[in-house]
Amino acid sequence: MSKPREEKYKAILDAATEAFAEYGYFSCQVSKIAKLAGVADGTIYLYFKNKQDILVSLFAERMGQFTQEIRHEIVQCRTTQQRLASIVRTHLRYMEENRSLAIVTQIELRQSDPQIREAISGPLREYFQLIEQVLAEGMEKEEIVIRDLKVGRQLFFGTLDAVISDWVISKKPRSLVEVEDVLIDLIRGAFRAKN
């Protein structure tokens, strides 16, 4: 009679994304998530170990999906340039379509609580590795030039992150899509990408 298990799980995660985005992790009560998800407070605990587990699961799930999508886009590209451009585009578009997720990512990425940090680092690291792989391959093929792989990734991700951060904070943000080309061009320059 009731919603299947999977559906309710997603409903809670969606609600949590909204709620965390609006109030922040600490200022958002579990009861608020429950209400938003249309379930009882106690029900949350049938699906998640505790509040932190909601955040962690949310992050793992969404980031996994995100990385998946990026990975999918990349394989269709021929050159490193295309791959980087593709990541930029997918990243921006994904976040633009999932504003609450973007906010949560911005906020909770930096929790200093060691437990949360640890739990969150996994999915993020996976994305980092993906970027670094593309960069490494580009260097091998001499399509780009970077003196330090990690720093290259930091520039790549940090820039995207800053763009989204501003967009998230801004009350009347211009569309992220608008900056795609500028961004790609800038990054291309940083990596001395050959045409």
Next chain:
Amino acid sequence: MSKPREEKYKAILDAATEAFAEYGYFSCQVSKIAKLAGVADGTIYLYFKNKQDILVSLFAERMGQFTQEIRHEIVQCRTTQQRLASIVRTHLRYMEENRSLAIVTQIELRQSDPQIREAISGPLREYFQLIEQVLAEGMEKEEIVIRDLKVGRQLFFGTLDAVISDWVISKKPRSLVEVEDVLIDLIRGAFRAKN
């Protein structure tokens, strides 16, 4: 008589920096700051309106000092390239010398609590404007090429931020100074800086 007052104020701010860095703003109790500062809980409230005011004051004070220092370095530079290199160097070194501040900055920069956000945005915006000024001047003098000032700043700051973020999270970080040159080189490329 105002000497000990000033001293105690700084002691509390220092303690708060440490404590916020270690536990995060929300997970850090006022009593923990008090103990670390070597004062009674109540004493805190002789110097700060409330817990949030500690964070805000801390941020305003430290970021103000930071921007000041950067500004001071910049004026001694001739070219835009030098100016950008100078900011990178000062930024990294300042954070390396103030690891706790770096952590707090990383964490609290992204608080979604609107009040905190608002209070914090001032000092940060000032730094952003400083960067954008340098970039604007560079474009005017045709020392660099950027299609969008804001995106340029986002790349510049975002990259530095990501570098520090990794450094902060890392258990055994390599010195930030080590990456200075790579970083400067990368940014130079992004902005097509002429030698």
Next chain:
Amino acid sequence: MSKPREEKYKAILDAATEAFAEYGYFSCQVSKIAKLAGVADGTIYLYFKNKQDILVSLFAERMGQFTQEIRHEIVQCRTTQQRLASIVRTHLRYMEENRSLAIVTQIELRQSDPQIREAISGPLREYFQLIEQVLAEGMEKEEIVIRDLKVGRQLFFGTLDAVISDWVISKKPRSLVEVEDVLIDLIRGAFRAKN
């Protein structure tokens, strides 16, 4: 299901009456009420907005009941004399049976906190109006003589209040019932009541 809810609500109100009576509103902690009511501290806040709300609710509930009872007695009386005597008797007996309420009334009636005062004034004013109605009707029918309705009510209520005040303070009080007749006689004289 709403049965236990109602029960717990009353239990808290009863406990609060006892506790406020014994310690006074300000010197009585919420936790003391909770313990006395046999519930957890937090449970209090499922039923009341805050500590002040307990006091206000308590007052509204009990005084409403009290006025109700008085009103019920009055309608059965023929003459103003009987009505006044009835109020005196009911007032004294009600307070004698609800000593804690009597104490709370004595104490909190005079809180200078404007908020509390305002909240409390409603039910009390209702009682005052009841008295004044009886007096007004008595004057119309020429059963009593009063030059000023308000002062008449003040004498009536003030006297009862003083009697109860003494009784409340006294360690070994004589029964309030004992003074009924004397009191009625005295008031009758003040109002020049005709037999």
Next chain:
Amino acid sequence: MSKPREEKYKAILDAATEAFAEYGYFSCQVSKIAKLAGVADGTIYLYFKNKQDILVSLFAERMGQFTQEIRHEIVQCRTTQQRLASIVRTHLRYMEENRSLAIVTQIELRQSDPQIREAISGPLREYFQLIEQVLAEGMEKEEIVIRDLKVGRQLFFGTLDAVISDWVISKKPRSLVEVEDVLIDLIRGAFRAKN
């Protein structure tokens, strides 16, 4: 050089009267009294044992003065009627001239805190005895008729108290002096006073 001891003592008591009247005993901080008295917080404790001692001293001092004044008026009266009228008049006028004291009296008379209560009861009891003496003498001389001395006093004091209570609460109170005659007349009736 500094104010003589006595003057500062009075200043604190005056300040306390104002402050207690405005905020109530519990909601009034010692520091507020100090500021109002123009002394440092610590100075208070050179003159009073603690906060409660301020209230108690205030009450003892002011009520003593009050009773004194009443006593002084009474001796000049010939008949019981005159004496009662004199008390009514003096009581009302004294309170009208000392509104803050009137408020404090209204409020703090009923503190349930046993300690405060005990300390306050002394001066008040003295006034009660004064009234009862007048009544007793009146009965002896057959100038009035009362079946119970205590109840007589309760009517007398309670009525005055209620009048003042209303006056204190009222935002636009009519002068207390206006009700004098009505009041005296009413009380005269209660006691079957002979002309």
Next chain:
DNA sequence: GATGAATGAGCATTCATTCAT
């Protein structure tokens, strides 16, 4: 005597989590 900065015990209130229904 006078000061007022410092103290720290004390308390109302919140909210993640549990568990009887």
Next chain:
DNA sequence: CATGAATGAATGCTCATTCAT
């Protein structure tokens, strides 16, 4: 499985009182 009333530990902040100057 689902509920939501109940729990009680946890914490920011206040303020009477002290005491070094």
